[in-house]
Amino acid sequence: MLYGISNELFISNVQSLVDNESEANTKATSSFGWTRYHNLAEIESWLDDILATYPDVTEGFVVGKSYEGRNIRGIKISYKADNPGVFIESNIHSCEWITSATATWFINELLSSTDDLIRDLAENHDWYIVPVLNVDGFVYTHEKDRLWRKTRQPSSYSSCVGVDPNRNYDVHWMENGGASDDPCEWNYAGPHPFSEPEVKAMSEYLGSIKNKVNVFLAFHSYSQLLLAPYGHTADETPDNFKDMMKVAKAYADAVDALPYGTVYKYGSAAGALYRASGGANDWAYQEGIKISFTVEFRDEGRFGFLLPPAFIIPNAEEALSGIIALLDECKKLGYLHLN
Numbered sequence: 001m002l003y004g005i006s007n008e009l010f011i012s013n014v015q016s017l018v019d020n021e022s023e024a025n026t027k028a029t030s031s032f033g034w035t036r037y038h039n040l041a042e043i044e045s046w047l048d049d050i051l052a053t054y055p056d057v058t059e060g061f062v063v064g065k066s067y068e069g070r071n072i073r074g075i076k077i078s079y080k081a082d083n084p085g086v087f088i089e090s091n092i093h094s095c096e097w098i099t100s101a102t103a104t105w106f107i108n109e110l111l112s113s114t115d116d117l118i119r120d121l122a123e124n125h126d127w128y129i130v131p132v133l134n135v136d137g138f139v140y141t142h143e144k145d146r147l148w149r150k151t152r153q154p155s156s157y158s159s160c161v162g163v164d165p166n167r168n169y170d171v172h173w174m175e176n177g178g179a180s181d182d183p184c185e186w187n188y189a190g191p192h193p194f195s196e197p198e199v200k201a202m203s204e205y206l207g208s209i210k211n212k213v214n215v216f217l218a219f220h221s222y223s224q225l226l227l228a229p230y231g232h233t234a235d236e237t238p239d240n241f242k243d244m245m246k247v248a249k250a251y252a253d254a255v256d257a258l259p260y261g262t263v264y265k266y267g268s269a270a271g272a273l274y275r276a277s278g279g280a281n282d283w284a285y286q287e288g289i290k291i292s293f294t295v296e297f298r299d300e301g302r303f304g305f306l307l308p309p310a311f312i313i314p315n316a317e318e319a320l321s322g323i324i325a326l327l328d329e330c331k332k333l334g335y336l337h338l339n
């Protein structure tokens with residue numbers, strides 16, 4: 001998101017937003033749904049239910065372990081052999097709760113919707129979805145600090161804890177001022193690439209299946225943007241950048257066609273947002289996944305990371321429509337391959 005640019009303008013009383021959010025959470029029932037935000041234990045127990053309910057088409061997987069020893073879990077959804085693969089990484093930034101809320105809603109739609117478009121989406125792609133990648137940080141946002149963004153691994157030379165995991169991938173790491181070398185900064189890249197066990201595990205897991213994955217999407221908030229490679233420089237673009245912009249336009253147009261009035265912009269990360277090196281989508285692109293985006297969800301700064309739960313489903317519906325259109329365009333342009 002646009003750190004320090006728009007948030008001060010809009011979010012004048014962050015504490016009242018945090019209080020409203022926890023009030024909504026306290027009032028809620030114990031059942032899983034998308035009218036409030038859930039903690040990691042609730043998400044994992046919901047995931048267990050989903051795996052038990054749809055055993056023929058789902059498979060749980062473990063990406064690896066976090067610094068604090070938690071399993072990083074994912075779900076593969078596959079209705080038939082040879083489908084093109086789509087990978088969704090979500091909640092690498094732990095304060096971005098709308099990302100895992102959207103990812104879980106999306107999983108539920110893929111498995112339970114009877115809508116023809118969604119059935120087509122679900123059954124003609126193989127889905128690899130990691131709802132919460134930064135599990136330690138996510139637990140910390142629920143228990144200690146709602147706006148925590150980084151991992152929870154201490155630094156060996158500073159009292160500041162954690163690394164920005166989306167600056168820690170081994171791709172143009174720390175180039176051109178796209179991240180900070182100060183452990184106390186929000187965009188600290190870590191002592192070296194892949195210093196964070198969550199990021200290293202993710203790279204190994206994605207690396208092991210990359211030949212089956214045609215599209216990589218990293219869910220973030222906020223700013224309403226689709227960001228293509230590269231993050232480390234605006235002076236250079238990927239060789240299929242024009243195609244990626246067509247694909248991004250398809251997503252933005254699909255969101256625009258919904259009644260909510262939400263506008264998505266798109267471009268390269270360094271061109272449309274700011275220089276940010278070492279990000280997951282640049283790494284996935286470097287590994288040969290030719291359609292690779294960071295998707296920054298709602299909003300544009302009014303609520304920021306504290307997007308009220310009432311917006312979970314509208315945001316998720318936008319993501320669903322956007323992804324349907326994005327994959328249609330990928331198919332037209334020849335990016336979806338049988339695996």
Ligand SMILES: [Zn+2]
Binds near residue numbers: 001093166220221
């Ligand atoms: Zn983010």
